[in-house]
Amino acid sequence: MNLLLLILIPLVTALAIWLVRTPQQVRLVAFAGAAVQFALSFGLLGAYRLARAGGNSQVFIFQQQYQWFPSWGISFHVGVDGIAVAMIILTAFIVMAGVLVSWTVTKMTKEFYLLLILLSLGAYGFFISLDLFVLFFFLEVAVIPKYLLIGIWGSGKKEYAAGKLALMLMLGSALVLVGMLGMYFGSGADKTFNLVALSGQAIPATVQQICFPLLFAGFGIFTALFPFHTWVPDGHSSAPTAGSMFLAGISMKLGGYGCLRVAVYLLPAGAKAYGDVVIVLAAIAILYGAFATMLQRDLKYMNAYSSISHCGFVLLGIGMLTQTALTGAVMQMVSHGVMTALFFAVIGMLYQRTHTRQINEMGGLMRVMPFITTVLFFTGLCSLGLPGLSGFVAEMTIFTGSWQNPGSFYRAAVIVSCMSIVVTAVYILRAIGKVAMGPLPKQFELLTDAAWYEKAAAVLLLAGILAIGLAPGWLNSLVSPATELIMQKINATSAGIK
Amino acid sequence: MNELLLLMKHELAITAIIFILLFIKIGGWITGQKMLLLIQVLLLLNTAIGFMWVQEGSLFGGLYKTSLLTVYQKNILNLGVLLIAFLFTPWFKQCVNMAEFFVLLLSALLGLFFLLSSTNLLMFYLSLELASIPVAAMVSFQLPGKASAEAGVKMILSAAFASGILLFGISLVYGATGTIAFDELAALTNTSNLQVLAFVFLFAAFGFKLSIVPFHLWTADVYQGAPVATAAFLSVISKGAFAFVFITILYKVFLPLQAVWYPLLLALSIITMLVGNLFALRQQNMQRFLAFSSIAQVGFILAAISSNSVAGASAVLYFVLVYVFSNLAAFAVAGMVLAHTGRKDIGDYKGLYQSNPFLSWMLALALFSLAGVPPAAGFFAKLFLITAGAQKASYWYVIIIALNLVLSLYYYLRIVRAVFMDKAQEPMAAIPIPVQVKIGLIVCTIGIMMTGLLGQVYDYIVAIS
Numbered sequence: 001m002n003l004l005l006l007i008l009i010p011l012v013t014a015l016a017i018w019l020v021r022t023p024q025q026v027r028l029v030a031f032a033g034a035a036v037q038f039a040l041s042f043g044l045l046g047a048y049r050l051a052r053a054g055g056n057s058q059v060f061i062f063q064q065q066y067q068w069f070p071s072w073g074i075s076f077h078v079g080v081d082g083i084a085v086a087m088i089i090l091t092a093f094i095v096m097a098g099v100l101v102s103w104t105v106t107k108m109t110k111e112f113y114l115l116l117i118l119l120s121l122g123a124y125g126f127f128i129s130l131d132l133f134v135l136f137f138f139l140e141v142a143v144i145p146k147y148l149l150i151g152i153w154g155s156g157k158k159e160y161a162a163g164k165l166a167l168m169l170m171l172g173s174a175l176v177l178v179g180m181l182g183m184y185f186g187s188g189a190d191k192t193f194n195l196v197a198l199s200g201q202a203i204p205a206t207v208q209q210i211c212f213p214l215l216f217a218g219f220g221i222f223t224a225l226f227p228f229h230t231w232v233p234d235g236h237s238s239a240p241t242a243g244s245m246f247l248a249g250i251s252m253k254l255g256g257y258g259c260l261r262v263a264v265y266l267l268p269a270g271a272k273a274y275g276d277v278v279i280v281l282a283a284i285a286i287l288y289g290a291f292a293t294m295l296q297r298d299l300k301y302m303n304a305y306s307s308i309s310h311c312g313f314v315l316l317g318i319g320m321l322t323q324t325a326l327t328g329a330v331m332q333m334v335s336h337g338v339m340t341a342l343f344f345a346v347i348g349m350l351y352q353r354t355h356t357r358q359i360n361e362m363g364g365l366m367r368v369m370p371f372i373t374t375v376l377f378f379t380g381l382c383s384l385g386l387p388g389l390s391g392f393v394a395e396m397t398i399f400t401g402s403w404q405n406p407g408s409f410y411r412a413a414v415i416v417s418c419m420s421i422v423v424t425a426v427y428i429l430r431a432i433g434k435v436a437m438g439p440l441p442k443q444f445e446l447l448t449d450a451a452w453y454e455k456a457a458a459v460l461l462l463a464g465i466l467a468i469g470l471a472p473g474w475l476n477s478l479v480s481p482a483t484e485l486i487m488q489k490i491n492a493t494s495a496g497i498k
Numbered sequence: 499m500n501e502l503l504l505l506m507k508h509e510l511a512i513t514a515i516i517f518i519l520l521f522i523k524i525g526g527w528i529t530g531q532k533m534l535l536l537i538q539v540l541l542l543l544n545t546a547i548g549f550m551w552v553q554e555g556s557l558f559g560g561l562y563k564t565s566l567l568t569v570y571q572k573n574i575l576n577l578g579v580l581l582i583a584f585l586f587t588p589w590f591k592q593c594v595n596m597a598e599f600f601v602l603l604l605s606a607l608l609g610l611f612f613l614l615s616s617t618n619l620l621m622f623y624l625s626l627e628l629a630s631i632p633v634a635a636m637v638s639f640q641l642p643g644k645a646s647a648e649a650g651v652k653m654i655l656s657a658a659f660a661s662g663i664l665l666f667g668i669s670l671v672y673g674a675t676g677t678i679a680f681d682e683l684a685a686l687t688n689t690s691n692l693q694v695l696a697f698v699f700l701f702a703a704f705g706f707k708l709s710i711v712p713f714h715l716w717t718a719d720v721y722q723g724a725p726v727a728t729a730a731f732l733s734v735i736s737k738g739a740f741a742f743v744f745i746t747i748l749y750k751v752f753l754p755l756q757a758v759w760y761p762l763l764l765a766l767s768i769i770t771m772l773v774g775n776l777f778a779l780r781q782q783n784m785q786r787f788l789a790f791s792s793i794a795q796v797g798f799i800l801a802a803i804s805s806n807s808v809a810g811a812s813a814v815l816y817f818v819l820v821y822v823f824s825n826l827a828a829f830a831v832a833g834m835v836l837a838h839t840g841r842k843d844i845g846d847y848k849g850l851y852q853s854n855p856f857l858s859w860m861l862a863l864a865l866f867s868l869a870g871v872p873p874a875a876g877f878f879a880k881l882f883l884i885t886a887g888a889q890k891a892s893y894w895y896v897i898i899i900a901l902n903l904v905l906s907l908y909y910y911l912r913i914v915r916a917v918f919m920d921k922a923q924e925p926m927a928a929i930p931i932p933v934q935v936k937i938g939l940i941v942c943t944i945g946i947m948m949t950g951l952l953g954q955v956y957d958y959i960v961a962i963s
Contacts, residue, residue, distance in 0.1 A: 068953040069878075071809070071960040072885065133881075141872050147911065151919045159919050163911060170907050174900035177881075181888045181896055210893060 001047040001062050003078045003128045006088065009037050010121035014114055023109035027099075030113040034092075034099045037120075041092035045478075048085050052481070059485055060084075060130055060196065068134075073192040077131040082482035083330050086475060087127045087257055090337045093464050094249040095120040098242035100457035101345045104352070105153070105240070112153060116242060119145040123250045127257065132180050132193040135262070136173065139222075139254060143169050146235075146243070146251065153240040161231075161238035165247075168221055168231040175218030176258070182211040183266065198266050199489070205269045212270025215263040216278065222255025224308045225315060226285035236304035241348025244300065248307050249341035256314045256333045260326070264318060265486050268493040271321060276409065278319030283413045285312035290420035294427045299347045299357045302431060303340060306383060309420055310336045310391075316417055317398040320410065321490055325401025326483040328394055331475055335382075335390035335468050342461035343379045346372060349454050350435070353447045359431050364440030369449045373436040375458045380428040382465050385421055390468035395421070397476075504553045505564045508572045509615075511544045512608045516601055523597040534583075534590050537600050538934065541583050545576045560679070561621050566962040568614045570815070571742045578735045578822040579607055584938030585830035586727040588837035593725075599639055602632040603731060610739040619668045619678035622743075626664070626707075629739070630657040633732065637724040649723025656716040660706035667699025683751045689758065697755055700747070701762070707740040710800065711770040714793050718777070721789035726833035729785055733792040734825050738818035741799055745811050748803065756806060763804035764891065768898055771797025775905045782843050784832045787909070788825070791868060794906055795821065798880060801887030801899055809889065812963040813882040816949075816956055820879040823945030824867035830939060831861040838929045844913055849922030854929050858917045860939050867946045869910040870903060875950030882956075 013033025017026050051061050060079030068076045080088070098116060105112050122142030129135040143166055151162035184191050186207030187198055203211075221228040232252075236244045264271045289309030296302040310332070317329030349372050350365070351357050366373045382389035385396075402414045450458065468475055503510065518540065522528050528536060548569070556563040583590075583600075590596050609628030616622040634657060638650025672678055674693050675686040687693055705713035721729040748759060774794030781787035799817060802810040834857060835850075836842050851858040867876030880903065888896045931939075949955045 069882075069956050070953070071812070071957065072882070074953075137872050137877070140877065144866060144871050147914075148918060151915060159915055162919075163908070163915065166911060167904060167908055170904045171901075174904050175897075177884070177903075178893065178896050178900050181885060182893060184885070185888065 001044055003044075003062050003064060003080065005040060006037070006044070006124045006128060007121060009033060009040065010117050010124060013037075014117045014121070017110060017114050017117065023106065026110050026113050027103060030099050030117060033117060034096045034120075037124075038092045038096045041089050044080070045085055045089060048080065048082070048478075059199075063130065072133075073190070073194070074133045075131055075194065076134055077194060077196070078128040078134075079130045079196075080128055081485075082478040082480075083257070083260065084127045086330060086334050086478055087253060088124065090253065090334045090464075091120060091123045091127065091250050093338060093460060094245055094341045097341060097345060097457040097461050098245045100453045100460070101245070101348055102240070102242040103451075103453040105242075107153060112149070112240075115145040115149050116246070119149070119246055120250070123254060126254050130195045132183070132195060132198070132262065135195070135258070136176060136180060139176065139258070140173055142251060142254065143173070146247065149243040149246075150235060150239045153243065154238040155240075156238045157234065158238045161234035165231045165235035168228065172218045172221030172228070172255070175214045175221070176262075177218075179211040179214035179218060179263075182207060182214065186211070195262070195266065203267065203269075208267040208270035209273055212263055212267045212274055215267070216259055216274065219255040219258035219263060220315065223252045223259065223314060224285065224311045225255075226281045226288065226308075226312070229285060229289070229308045232308050233301055233304040236307065236344070237298065237300040241344060241351075244344040244348075245341040248304070248344060249337040252307065252311055253333045253337055256311065256318070256329065259315070259318055260329065260486070264321075265489065268490040271490060272493065275319050275321050278315055279410070279413045282312045282315035282319055283416050285309065286316065286417045286420045287423075290423035290427075294423060296427075297358055297360060299350070299359060299431065299435075300344070302359070302427065303343045303347065306424065306427070307336070307340055309424070310340070310383070313395055313398050313417070316413070317401060320398075320402045320405055321487075322401045322404045323480065323483050323487040324404060325398055326486060327476060327480045328397030328399075328401050330479045330483065331390075331397055331468065331472070332394035334475065335394040335465070338461050338464040338468070339379055339382045339391060342375065342458065342465065343383065345454075345457055345461065346376045346379060349450060350376075354444060359434050361441075362435045362444075363438040364436070365444065365447075366436040367440050368444060368447045371450045371455060371458075375462060376432055376436065378462055378465065380432045382469070384425045384428045388469050390465045390472075393469055393472040501553075501555060502557060504551050505555050505557055506562070507551060508548055508569075508576070509608055509611050511547050512604050512611065515540050515544060516604050516608070519597050519601050519604075523601075531591065533597055534587065537597075538580075538583050541576075541580045545573070545580045548573045548576045556617070560681075561618050562612070562615050563617045564615060570959070570962055571614050571739070572611050574819050574822060575607060575610060575735050575739055578738070578826065579603065579731075581822065581826050581938050581941065582727055582730055582735075584934045585826055585942075586730070586833050587932045587934045589725060589727055589833055592837065593639070594641070595639075599636060599727075602636050602639075606630075606632040606636070606731070607735065610736065613739060613743055617680045619671065619680075619683075623661075623664060623668060627661060629736065630661065633657075633728070633736065636728040636731065637720055639728060640723070640725045643723070645723035646725065647723075649720045652716050653720045653724075656706055660703045663699050663706075664703035667696050667703065670696035670699065680746075680751050684753060687752055687754045689755055694755065694758055697752055697758065701759070704740060704744050704747075708737060708744065708796050708799075709793050710766055710796060711773045711793065714770070714773070717793060718786050718789040721792075722783055722786045724785075726785065726829055726836060729788070730826055730829035730833075733788065733829070734822050737792065737796070738821065741796075741803075741814055741818060745803055745814060749806060749811065753806075760804055760806070760890075763800050764895060767797045767800035767804060767887070768895070769797075770794070770800060771899070771902045775902055775909070778906070778909045781909075782845065784835075784842050784844055784847075787844060787913075788828060788832065791906070791909070792825065794902070795868070797902070798883045798887075798899070802883040804891075805886045805889045807886060807889060808960065808963055809882075810886040812956070812960045813879070813886040815959045815963055817879040817883055819955070819959075820867065820875040820946070820949055823942045823949070824864045824874070824876050827860055827864035827939060827942035827946070828868065830935065830942070831857050831864070834929055834931070834935065835926070839926055841926070844916055846926070847913060847916045848920040849925040850917045852922075853926050856931065856939075857929060860943070861917060862914050863943060863946055865910040865913055869907045871907070873951060874946050875948075876946070878950040878956070
């Protein structure tokens, strides 16, 4: 399997979008590109399983390496492990759905799809890179499309939200940059950005203790680490529907993946030292996010705040540093990605019809839009962790893994975080109940249900939720060998220190 | 004779063009549009010649030297001047004495070439004067404008002041060591008080030329008052050349004084980028804005230079190449807008995308490159400068630099926001783009995209530096 295809196809799609003329052609080209990428990512999953079944026990497989800036020790090095494959599949799902729900974008259609595809290019590149420089490159490639998507096609205080998002994410990358340079110069004799080489080196504990907080906070900003979460509500609620889906579904996952892959994997001693801090911050984010969600009247704000809460679980799982919790964190990333993208898609569909996002102004929509409201029920139930849907599986895994840590501190953190589930149930049920049930306002009586492209997008993402919720085994078996390797590294370090 | 021809081909070609232009001007044979076309063709030839018959060696008893490095540096400058001739076509068309402008510009360029090849403080001083005085005339070339004349006076005064300081420094160097040849100086410099004083004077002169804070005060006024083409020349060509020479002087002549200049550069790099960034935040005038952004960029250059390493030197060489493409493209768009609408405030760029998508994308690409956002080459250039600067420095230093990156993104995005997002009361009309400008901008685009993604460019620079 040639991983470069994952970058080349979005690139070719972007070029083709640039060349074609009418909006209809743009849509079709974007759809075709996303579809090919979708098929490719499943091909990758199959090839990955085959390679693993065939006994390939390298940490990263399908590796390719090309010299880029040899004097700095930078090479274009790509490869995947189970976590990366899971994230790539997530990205493919969301890109496909994002292209579909944007079918009716009429304002600067070409530019819109171009930026959407470029954003996905950044995400794919990020997930497959094995060189910190390349990783950083793709991390930043994805920032500017987000800025433009929100600023041009957004709603509300869009310029403010776009600027805030771009600057905070840039702040995140700046911290990542410093941490990266710290590793580059502090790791040992031969300076390298190569992730595989760095993972084999014994990075001095002093360097780890400086770089870990920098890297974790840097990537944490992307994934709404408390107290750097303030861009999330503004950014998500101002973005166009597909933009929100990409932001919450893909972009926030870049941060979680970076925390795991770079900060924890390369700096296990740092992770040990700061794990407790991460847990405290994550617990605050979970609870604070949940309570803040309760106060929201706007559906998009509601989902944005609940994203802070849900992404807190990812960080909680990472901070716990047990294999089950790490696996749960990755599953939560995938689950939350699909779930929140679907949620935003449904909100977008509702808004397009009712022209409001205020929960209080809606009501009884079940009668005119049975399909949309049913999907809304599913996502809501997934969000509050109903068994059989993806949220339950992921959060349960994190809680189980967290409980494996002995000590009352960890138990307390789990108990505190668990409380958020009750709060989640309150706001989800209240919002859904208000939107779908009750009397139907007169002005909504003639509204129509979802069109084919909206149905296709919703079914696609719903399939993802069910695939994780009903049969989590495939995801678990994909991710847990990779997290086991990370744990081996962490355990080896603590043994070394003692 | 043959050797003279080959080693000095850059200088000879420029001199030849200057003479051709003078004769044509005196004869009055060709004027207006055709003159501009002729100049563009001549400069194209000149740039091509620069890449051919590369040879290393020295002339005039070691006063002048050509190496792969100087050839590369001169080629960058040649390319920059060629781009200027293409990109500012609308302004040149309006300009009454266009041939004189180019004669001045090429004279300054000639001075810069000699500066790069000089191996002796005397040669260094002479070429520096040749590179400064014509620029003052170029600055005041917007003949009817009062601001332009004022800027010219500011420029000539500060240039004269810098020269005086430089001469004083040179005399102190001579007094302390008894020589002015770079090679001999390298062995004789030490940290005696007199030599440190001499170094400080030389440093101050460079501070003026590179607009290092606190010697930057002339920059914004001059950039604002000068014609766009001159401002572009000052910020890209002149600054680039002085950055190159600065490296030579520091790494070769004043290497024994490293303990003195290392902390100095660290401090000044941070102050320079901070001042540049903070002042750029609030600028309304586009040219003034670009002036402060270029001051901030110098801060990053100083960070790399401070490392005293091949990595630092090659990062600067690379950065200037990228900077030529990015900054000239930004100036070009400003020049187009100014020439056609007379507007020069950032507020006037509101809604530019609606009427001028091509110019808008060019401006955005150039600004992203300046801000260091991938995939533009500026990303790589900035990152290499920072990495080079981080070699010896502490975490705090690197953190401050990284935060400056965020700060600079803020004001670059301000313009992107005006262009793409804001609605204008009276949007700008569609600006016709002459074919030369289009060619120039496309070359800039290719430069911005390719110099970064192709690692070979950087490899070559490392190999020669």
